[in-house]
Amino acid sequence: MASLFTSRRAIIITNPTVSNLYGAVISGSLQKAGFSVHILEVPEGEKYKSLETAAELYDRLVSLGARRFEPIVALGGGVIGDLAGFVAATYMRGVPYIQIPTSLLAQVDSSVGGKVAVNHPQGKNLIGCFYQPRAVFIDLETLATLPERQLKAGLAEVIKYSFIRNDGFLSFLEKNLNLILELNRPILLEIVKRCCQIKAKVVEEDEKDLGTRAILNYGHTIGHAIEALGGYEKYLHGEAISIGMVGAAWIACELGFLKREEVERHEEILSRVGLPTKLSEFSESQVIDQMQWDKKWVSEKSRFVLLEKIGSPILYSDVPVSVIKKALRRLSLERRGE
Numbered sequence: 509m510a511s512l513f514t515s516r517r518a519i520i521i522t523n524p525t526v527s528n529l530y531g532a533v534i535s536g537s538l539q540k541a542g543f544s545v546h547i548l549e550v551p552e553g554e555k556y557k558s559l560e561t562a563a564e565l566y567d568r569l570v571s572l573g574a575r576r577f578e579p580i581v582a583l584g585g586g587v588i589g590d591l592a593g594f595v596a597a598t599y600m601r602g603v604p605y606i607q608i609p610t611s612l613l614a615q616v617d618s619s620v621g622g623k624v625a626v627n628h629p630q631g632k633n634l635i636g637c638f639y640q641p642r643a644v645f646i647d648l649e650t651l652a653t654l655p656e657r658q659l660k661a662g663l664a665e666v667i668k669y670s671f672i673r674n675d676g677f678l679s680f681l682e683k684n685l686n687l688i689l690e691l692n693r694p695i696l697l698e699i700v701k702r703c704c705q706i707k708a709k710v711v712e713e714d715e716k717d718l719g720t721r722a723i724l725n726y727g728h729t730i731g732h733a734i735e736a737l738g739g740y741e742k743y744l745h746g747e748a749i750s751i752g753m754v755g756a757a758w759i760a761c762e763l764g765f766l767k768r769e770e771v772e773r774h775e776e777i778l779s780r781v782g783l784p785t786k787l788s789e790f791s792e793s794q795v796i797d798q799m800q801w802d803k804k805w806v807s808e809k810s811r812f813v814l815l816e817k818i819g820s821p822i823l824y825s826d827v828p829v830s831v832i833k834k835a836l837r838r839l840s841l842e843r844r845g846e
C-alpha cells in the first residue's frame with residue numbers, strides 16, 4: 509500500500525468479528541509502513557449492508573476529515589467488501605479502496621470484479637455501482653478462523669467456476685477435495701488463484717454485466733429463489749446455489765444437453781463437500797413463483813445459464829415452464845443411485 513498511495517492515512521472498514529481477529533495485525537503492518545490508521549466497525553450481518561450503515565460511515569468519514577486520496581480498506585467477508593466498496597465509490601465522488609477479503613466466498617468471488625452495493629428492503633444489492641478496487645490482498649491464513657459452514661458455502665462458488673470452465677479444474681477439485689477441506693495450503697493457493705483468474709477474465713470481457721458475465725450466475729436463478737424463500741436465513745448463499753446448480757443441470761438434462769451422469773457429477777462433488785443438493789424445504793411451484801419475482805427473470809424472461817456440457821456454459825432464453833417444472837421435480841425427488 510505504501511507503494512500504491514502517496515497519502516499516509518488509511519481507513520479500515522470492518523466488523524467486530526474480523527476486527528478482533530485481524531484488525532491489530534493489519535493496522536500494525538500499515539503503521540510500520542508509515543500510515544496512520546483508523547478502524548471503523550459496523551455491526552455484523554447482511555442486514556447492515558444498508559444505506560443507513562453507509563450514511564453512518566459517511567458521517568464518520570466527514571468527522572475524521574477523510575480526504576480524496578486517503579484509501580479505504582475493506583477488511584472482511586463479502587458484506588464488508590460490498591458495503592465499504594460502495595462507500596468508497598460514493599464518498600467525495602470516489603476515493604481509492606483496497607479489498608482484504610477474509611472469507612472464501614469473498615476471496616474467490618466478491619472481492620474481484622468491482623461490483624459494490626447495499627441492499628434495499630425490496631431486494632438484495634439494489635443500490636450499487638461498478639467501482640474497481642486499487643488492489644485485492646488475499647491471505648489464505650484467514651481461512652483458518654472461518655466457520656466451517658461458511659467455508660463450505662464458499663466452496664460452492666469454487667465448484668461453480670469449475671463447471672463453467674473446461675480446463676480440468678473440476679477434475680482437480682474432485683481429486684483434491686479432502687485436502688481442500690483440510691485447508692491444505694498449496695492446494696488452496698491453487699484454487700483461489702484459479703478462481704480469481706477465471707473471474708477476472710470474465711469480468712475483463714464484460715465488466716458492466718451486459719452479456720457474458722452472466723455465466724458467473726450459473727445456478728443462481730434457482731439459487732436466489734431458494735435463498736429468498738428461506739428468508740435469507742435458512743440457507744447461506746453458497747448452499748442455495750448448490751441446489752440451484754443441480755437444478756440447472758436437470759434443466760440442461762431435460763433439454764438434451766447434459767447426460768444424467770453429468771448431473772450426478774454435480775451432485776457427487778457438492779454432496780462430498782457437505783452442501784445440499786436437493787430441493788427439500790420448498791415445493792416446485794413455490795420456487796417457480798419466487799423466480800418470477802426475481803428481477804433478472806422479470807426483465808429477461810426465463811433466462812438460465814445452462815451447460816451444453818461440463819465447461820461450456822450458454823445463456824438459454826425462454827426455457828419452457830414445463831421443463832423447469834420437470835427439472836424441479838427431479839431436484840426434489842431424485843436420489844443419487846436410484
Ligand SMILES: NC(=O)c1ccc[n+]([C@@H]2O[C@H](COP(=O)([O-])OP(=O)(O)OC[C@H]3O[C@@H](n4cnc5c(N)ncnc54)[C@H](O)[C@@H]3O)[C@@H](O)[C@H]2O)c1
Binds near residue numbers: 526587614654
Ligand atoms: N460484489 C460481488 O460481486 C459479490 C459476489 C458474491 C457475493 N457478494 C455479496 O457477498 C456477501 C456474502 O459474503 P460472505 O459469504 O463473505 O459473507 P459475510 O461477509 O457475511 O461473512 C460471513 C461470516 O464470516 C465472518 N468472517 C469473515 N471472515 C472471517 C474470518 N476470516 N474468520 C472468522 N469469521 C469470518 C463474517 O463476520 C460473517 O459472520 C453478500 O452480501 C453478497 O451479496 C457480492
Ligand SMILES: [Zn+2]
Binds near residue numbers: 728749
Ligand atoms: Zn454467488
